[in-house]
Amino acid sequence: MTIHWGSSALLPDFSPASLFAAGEQGLWYDPDDLATLYQDDAGTTPVTAAGQGVGRILDRSGRNNYATQTVAADEPTYQVSPDRLALAASDRLIVTVPVGGFVGTMILSTPQGTAAYGVNIPAGSYDIGRVGGVYFPGNAITGQLIRNGAMTDAEIAQTINYMRARGGGLNYGGVTNFSSFWHGQNRITSFPIIDTSAGTSFVGTWRDCSGLTSLPLLSVSNGTTFQQAWRGCSGLTSFPLLDLSESTTFLESWLNCSGIISFPSINLLKSTNFQSAWQGCSSLLTFPPNMFDTVTATNFINAFFNTNLSQTSIDNILVSINTAGTSNGTFNQTGGTAPSVGTGQPAIDALRLRGWTVTVTGGY
Numbered sequence: 001m002t003i004h005w006g007s008s009a010l011l012p013d014f015s016p017a018s019l020f021a022a023g024e025q026g027l028w029y030d031p032d033d034l035a036t037l038y039q040d041d042a043g044t045t046p047v048t049a050a051g052q053g054v055g056r057i058l059d060r061s062g063r064n065n066y067a068t069q070t071v072a073a074d075e076p077t078y079q080v081s082p083d084r085l086a087l088a089a090s091d092r093l094i095v096t097v098p099v100g101g102f103v104g105t106m107i108l109s110t111p112q113g114t115a116a117y118g119v120n121i122p123a124g125s126y127d128i129g130r131v132g133g134v135y136f137p138g139n140a141i142t143g144q145l146i147r148n149g150a151m152t153d154a155e156i157a158q159t160i161n162y163m164r165a166r167g168g169g170l171n172y173g174g175v176t177n178f179s180s181f182w183h184g185q186n187r188i189t190s191f192p193i194i195d196t197s198a199g200t201s202f203v204g205t206w207r208d209c210s211g212l213t214s215l216p217l218l219s220v221s222n223g224t225t226f227q228q229a230w231r232g233c234s235g236l237t238s239f240p241l242l243d244l245s246e247s248t249t250f251l252e253s254w255l256n257c258s259g260i261i262s263f264p265s266i267n268l269l270k271s272t273n274f275q276s277a278w279q280g281c282s283s284l285l286t287f288p289p290n291m292f293d294t295v296t297a298t299n300f301i302n303a304f305f306n307t308n309l310s311q312t313s314i315d316n317i318l319v320s321i322n323t324a325g326t327s328n329g330t331f332n333q334t335g336g337t338a339p340s341v342g343t344g345q346p347a348i349d350a351l352r353l354r355g356w357t358v359t360v361t362g363g364y
Helices: 016-020 153-164 311-324 344-353
Strands: 026-029 077-079 084-086 092-097 102-110 113-121 124-129 143-148 188-190 299-304 330-333 357-359
Touching: 016 026, 016 143, 016 153, 102 153, 113 143, 113 153, 143 153, 299 311, 311 330, 311 344, 344 357
Parallel strands: 299 330, 330 357
Antiparallel strands: 026 143, 077 084, 092 124, 102 113, 102 143, 113 188
16 A cells, blocks of 8 residues: 555545445544544434544544543544544543454544554454553554555545645654654554654654554654564564664663564664663664674663574574673673684674673583
């Protein structure tokens, strides 16, 4: 699925309702349509003014997949300019996804940005707003559409433009703190190319997005911390060659990314902390040479715990850390292959002479 952001222009008479004209399942929530909002979950008291809680939103797709909230404290609040469902604390509505679920496309519009994702949402309860009452990529919903089945690039572009015209942000380009934006969004199967270039903090940004099998080449060169950024992304089988050269910590960044087989040669120059960075990457077989040649970090505690490193890869890691010439660090490896006698073990000897504690497969 190729995502087009398009222009602000709409095709004549375009409405997202047309995406369901052939009986497609899904939902479309439009806070710009005040007639679809109610203060109570039963839908008896209409929302009439800004500041009122929203306990029910009707589904404009025609499929009657409305969303409700029975707990007043967890209701989103209707706000204007733009019309939106403002989210605070644990605010969310809940929709009951029908039998068969939704396997297709979700377009989510917030004041910070509007983006299209591939999704696989099973039948049952699904949160609209803060996932589990905690995480959401922004602070309000200006529109949300999910359609079962694929959408064309043109349909995606027109829907994005429709939502932008009603207050949705363009492409997240003004966001500097992406912490936990997509944390727990485990129903997302594909991620769009959005503008993350202003981002500095990516703490837990994609944590537990276990449905993702790949990530696009995003612009994250201003990011200074990626702690737990991809933790629990167990569906990833590879990782893009991102520019992570400004980050100072990778604490648990790829923890339990159990599907990653090989890792690219990424610039990690400024990091001082790799504790548990690749721990639990139980399929990780291949790791490049020279990754740590100029890195001053000495904290590799459990960094390669429970991995599947080949002998060449563990040798690459140990030789590179030794090349950096640092002292008094800690390095742990379990799983995979033991370091070689001719390459890996001499690197361990040199590290230990400089005060390092080194634990590797094979017990050398």
